[in-house]
Amino acid sequence: MQSSDLISARYDADAAAYERLWAPILRPFGRALLEALPLAGARRILDLGAGTGTLLPLIRAMAPEAAIIAADGSRGMLMRAPAAFPRMVGDACRLGLATESMDVAILAFMLFHLPDPSRALAEARRVLRPGGAIGTITWDGPPTFAAQLAWNQELDAHGATPAPTDGDPTDHRPVDSEAKVAGLLAGAGFARIRTWSVPFAHRFGREELLEKLTSMGTSALRLASLPPKERDSFLASARSLLHAMTGEDLVDRATLIYATATAVRPIHSPPTEDG
Numbered sequence: 001m002q003s004s005d006l007i008s009a010r011y012d013a014d015a016a017a018y019e020r021l022w023a024p025i026l027r028p029f030g031r032a033l034l035e036a037l038p039l040a041g042a043r044r045i046l047d048l049g050a051g052t053g054t055l056l057p058l059i060r061a062m063a064p065e066a067a068i069i070a071a072d073g074s075r076g077m078l079m080r081a082p083a084a085f086p087r088m089v090g091d092a093c094r095l096g097l098a099t100e101s102m103d104v105a106i107l108a109f110m111l112f113h114l115p116d117p118s119r120a121l122a123e124a125r126r127v128l129r130p131g132g133a134i135g136t137i138t139w140d141g142p143p144t145f146a147a148q149l150a151w152n153q154e155l156d157a158h159g160a161t162p163a164p165t166d167g168d169p170t171d172h173r174p175v176d177s178e179a180k181v182a183g184l185l186a187g188a189g190f191a192r193i194r195t196w197s198v199p200f201a202h203r204f205g206r207e208e209l210l211e212k213l214t215s216m217g218t219s220a221l222r223l224a225s226l227p228p229k230e231r232d233s234f235l236a237s238a239r240s241l242l243h244a245m246t247g248e249d250l251v252d253r254a255t256l257i258y259a260t261a262t263a264v265r266p267i268h269s270p271p272t273e274d275g
Contacts (some may be wrong), residue, residue, distance in 0.1 A: 004009050007113075010167025010221075019052040019080050024032045029137060029256055030055045032198065037135045039063040042103040046071060047111025048092055050123060053081025059106070060085075062199035066103075071095065086206040093119040100129040107136045111181075112172045121188035128263040133188060135260045140197075146249035150241055151213055154274050158234040161225040163218045169219075186271045187244070189265030199255045206242045209250060213238075 011018075034055065038058055039062040041044065047055060051068035059068050071088040072078045078087045092114060105124040111117040124134055175181050178195035184194050204212070213219040214235075226234055242250075 008074050008076075011072075011074035013266055014216040014220075015052060015074065015080055016078040017212070017220075018077070021055075021208070021212045021215065023052055023054040026056075026109060029198065029200065033060055033108055033135045033258055033260075034062055035059055036194075037104055037106070038133050038257070039066070039104060042066045044104075045069070046095075046102045046124075046127065048072075048095075048098070048105055048107050049113070050081060050087075051077045051109075053078070053087075054200050055106065055108060056082050056085050062098065066077045069097075093123050095123055096128055097127045099126055100132075102127045103129060103132050105132070107134065109137055109139075111136060111138050111175045111184075113170055117174050118184050118187060121190075121244075122190045125189040125263050125265070130263060132263045133260060134185070134194045134223065134263065135186075136175075136181065136258070138181060138257045139172055139200075140176045140255040140257060141172045142170075143252055143253045143254065146246055147209060147242060148213075148252070149192050150245070150249075151219060151238055153220050153262075154234060154238050154241060155219070158226060158230055158237070160222040160234070163222060175257070178257055178259070181257055183262045186260060189263060190261035191264040193259060195257065195259045195260040198256045198258060200256050202252045203247065204250045204252065206245075206250065210239060210242060229255070 039059065042063050043066055045059060045063055045066045047059060047068065047070045050056065050072050053070055056068060056070055067087050069088060070078060070081050071090055073089065073091060078089060079137045081087055088096065093116065105128055107120070109125065111120065112154045114120050128134065175184065178197060182193045182195050214223055223231060223234070
């Protein structure tokens, strides 16, 4: 199986849990990005990395007359998006859309999932008309709150396999600061770049966090690597550990990095893999 197929299969498997457990938490932060974009006058809008379509109703409310396309690499995710919107399964770096066909491109919580975010930004630039707008949100790094770290350590202690590399290209390092995101946007042909940071904090309930960690992402993959008896032992230990923690240990704190920009540079094809 190709790496891209493994990635899609992983996100397909996570779709139901993501829609139920994580997308509602991110929705208000996505709304803040939409409010910073010129949606009201847009005729064609691309939600790239749309996932389960969390932002689509918000985009429609802000751009009632626009044609809105949802694109994602995961068919399983897009199948959960509202059916009223056109949905397109595809590679963010090779979109099947005409050059200069979009007024706004929204890339919320997705650049860190790509092996090469610069290629996706160049492709977004290609499909945007001159003067078109782009908006992104990224994280300043992976989760490092106490409960998450303790969970990972307990997985290690029970012999779970390390986090897989195939099927998980997630890498926050290229986009974990305002300066890095701004540099990628400038390199892709954008100007009038605006960046800002917003604190993120979500206090998980113990059972809420347990459900998330066992249902989606790398944590769930590592858990599934354990034999049934060892898995039961781990879950008993992890549940006891979580219930012994203070409320502050259960708060996922991070920084969200926002950016908006305008497409101005003449379009050029992104570099091929051969350089």
